[in-house]
Amino acid sequence: MVERFHLVMGSMHERVERCGVDGEYHRVDHDGNHVRKREMHISLIVNIDFDVISDEDDDVVLALSSTKSTSTLLILYPKSSLASQRHPIQFKAPSLTFSRCDAMQLSLCLSKPAQHLKNPIMAASGSGSIMWFRKGLRIHDNPALDYASKGSDFVYPVFVIDPHYMEPDPKAFSPGSRLAGLNRIRFLLESLVDLDTSLKKLGSRLLILKGEPGQVLIRCLKEWGVKKLCFEYDTDPHYQALDIRVKEYASAAGIEVFSPVSHTLFNPADIIQRNGGKPPLTYQSFLKLAGQPSWASSPLLTSISSLPPVGDVGSCEISEVPTIKDLGYGDIEQEWIPFRGGESEALKRLKESISDKEWVANFEKPKGNPSAFVKPATTVLSPYLKFGCLSSRYFYQCLQDVYKNVQKHTSPPVSLAGQLLWRDFFYTVAFGTPNFDRMEGNKLCKQIPWNDDDELLAAWREARTGYPWIDAIMVQLRKWGWMHHLARHSVACFLTRGDLFLHWERGRDVFERLLIDSDWAINNGNWLWLSCSSFFYQYNRIYSPISFGKKYDPNGDYIRHFLPVLKDMPKEYIYEPWTAPPGIQRKAKCIIGRDYPKPVVYHDSASKECKRKLAEAYALNQKLNGQLSQEDLDNLRRKLEQDEDIEPKIRRQRQKVGHLT
Template sequence: MHDVSIHWYRNGLRFHDNPTLLDACQQSKTMLPLYVIDPDAPFAQTQGLRPACIRANFVMESIQEVDKKLRNMNSQMIVILGKPKQVIPEVVALLGASALFYEQEAAAPIRKADAEILQELKSKVGTDCDCKGYPTHSLHPMELYLSKCKGNVAPSSYGAFTKIFNSLKVPKEVEEVTQVPPLPEDALRKLKDKFGEQLRLPSLEDLGYENTKEKLKNRAKGGIDFIGGEDAGLALLRYMMSRKQWVATFEKPNTSPNALKVDTTGLSPYVKHGCVSPRTFYHQLSKVYAQFNSKEISKPPVSLHGQLMWREYNYLMGYSTPNFHQMADNPVMRQIPWDDDPQLLSVWENSQTGYPFIDALMTQFRETGFLHHLGRHAVACFLTRGDLWQSWEKGAEVFEYYLVDADWSINNFNWQWLSCSAHFYQYFRCYSPVAFGKKTDPDGTYIRKWLPMFKDMPSKFIYEPWEAPLAVQEKCGVIIGKDYPYPIVDHKIVSKDNMSRMKEAYDSQKNGLPMPESQPVETNEKRITFADSSNSEDASQEPDSKRRKK
């Protein structure tokens, strides 16, 4: 039994099925619940990469809820502004804590940072503090998976991984924490004396976020407002599980990328931040499945169980692959000579491609922090191999910034897949920025919602407004080249050119030849003129390199 322990929060912002918190409570006479926020890069996964306002707000709401519940248990969340590498050792030494409880993560940058923190802690207090890391952010520990992999190397396909997963049994949930130990004696005074104004729960404005009301105003426009916290997450889980037939027969590819409301569970932000336990989600699904004939139930990889298994596989790939976040020195990557054009990246990010379907998707993405997985596929393909020929690394960084459910391993895996750089290699299968959206929304209702300038555009032209006669454009109030840009590229031409480039890159690597030289895509001259004359001075359009890294 520890006289003084610290429970260090990052994810795991919940009281149900939280083994880290439960053990900390059961093994401690007093306990300090602690969250350290780096004000330069709050809630960052990749070092220095600040999340956008929506995800930062989600985490802050989750922290506030945990604090409220702790206060009802005669404790509170202690929030300190500073670098965890400095703060954690100082707090341990100041309070004489003999144990540090924390939930581990599979993401490489977090593991690297944790190793540095623990090394600094050891140099400050020696072995006087027992550091207890729990691999409970996933259904199984990554090391357990690797122990069942040939040569301790993650399998190269999801199918092979499922065999490993199915050989294991997902652990049962642990009891909910309803009481916590008191704070260490005189802890608040000691911490106040040591940290002063750093000891406080900051506002978003304190963390450098500006115009927060404006940036958060549309977060519910996609159908779910993504209020942070365990209560909202469990309420959403209960609602989804009440749709038993939908859950049992769910097949993700059959959901719609341009549905007017979230067409999947919407639980990913809650699972990512540990507001909902992945084990609770898994077992709740199992209870629903048990009420149906096995022949009626959808199966992995497209089922909801299958989605959680994809999460595990992505985590394992990110955990075990060196340099997983980049193309260089990444052993699973095809070497592709991507172009590097900041203007094309900005055009894509800020809904100025001239393709209404792509621009509508990117508008929903920025304004809500969420996008259907097939929508993510369409915009990722457009940026990389489909049209603009920009590196998937740039796209992954933009996604990590905006997404409320941004998850380092999953994000990088998906961008590698969609760019045909790894895991999936059928580069000749390309998402059309016109035809793909028409499949599920021929009238363009989704486009009208997110790009209201097109509310009066005839369905015949809404996916290709540049084809509308000038008289139609004038009647609708949208003149192409004036009110809305021409397409940045001709998809029919560049997509075929890019397929040839992919084949050349694949063949070069296969034959041991140097990677071909990068070549920029051919852009529409009319479109470039429009882009040059319409740069916005609004803060939301600030170049990403300045806006994301402080």
């Protein structure tokens, strides 16, 4: 079913420099009649011939190839499909093969976009612009902000506070909102204050609005009569859905939309397209495809001397950046957290990190010490990258400068620059994989019959597994919102394939809420990795909850700091306090089972069980080619439990889950 159509359309792609008209398309139906289909408000005008591959009911999936020699691919979904998650549809286009579509995503990849950018229908004509901040909370290397200020008499720098993200949720297991722990909310507020301060120095200010961001933005567009709307492109499903709404409105209202890719080093859509429509699934293949960033050797715009003034805000209610208290959080006692939000802090931290050129040149991620907490073994720039307080591209260029001036340096994947590339790797795979954040319906994810055990999950989440190394990490997560990468590995492995055999999505949820650097693509990618659900499959390699920490920190100082109940436990027992003789426990003022819990599982038997289950699950996945139904999973789960009963000596003895006060 391939028909020929003509489409007037455009894109929101980063390289689109002019936009602002409604697009619509019509098709010829089977009887040869021209049928006008829904209006799509799309920006730049491009003439492209395209083939309709699937057009059922209201849903539209289009595969396009341009009339010119460049290959072009567009996947479009109308509004109606955005609400419901749909299964991926696979199809083949005449000129290229691709197998991705995500109901939440609209992507246009132009291999030579410049050719399509001629003859803009509508140019910006001065007047006002909105700079919509979401991530990208910075002045340096901010192309959206730069574009907003060009040729505008007024610029409205806006941040919308979404109550869902910010307001206290009394039912949550720790202080914070439903979606974010208090640490990250605080970090965000600090970042906003810093951004406001910087904007004021440039003759502007940050306008804080409250409400559902889409509605609020559309109201601003209506009220302020701006000609341009500028914001950083975002691949996260949440923003994909939000941005389509806002772009549709803006385009319908004749407002130019400029939405550049500046959060990552590369444009994920470009890389996916270069790989024939599929995201690369290994780091090495990603590196090959990615090559050098296009901007690698040209200087980024890292400073702005002034900004146009803020225009009349009409009846829109503008407030200052709220405090934690303003948001409804009482006085919550909190350990001093070593990480303050904001661009200034990010640049300061960056400068400190790269000032030690030897350290930068010799950095090898896997060799870092996860138990270092007074002075962490990594840069701790991740939360700044997450909110865009720091530009990953600027960071990358700074690293290249250091590398140029030293004799030898480490390389990806272990080098510092390699870490930024990991970030882009996960952004790319996540963008190109429907249901990336779930096991079900995720083609990359092994279907594994994880156990469901609320008691064990709570023990893990609340730092009472009885394994001090694991619990100390979980305390650091809750108190600081940050732990070393390898510490994250330890607890993620423990929760899933190593010991508890609980679903990685449960752990993902906890990390997503509590980490100050939690990032949708990276967090999900790493949980897929650590649970051996995707990317990494060597399920025999299990982090020991005892010896892994011990090899870095034999004295247990990390444990003593985050679990003060164990501070007087002799180092011989601190990783396995249940083995300490009663006299020692008394002397340390820590009776196991009373002051600190007994282990919730025995690691030796639990990890053997996990390996056995993974082996069986892998075999079934292979047999059924990854297509496991819910029934298949249930059957496997039953079988695994039966086998467990047949071998009672292997069956782990579950301890009563203790409570740590």
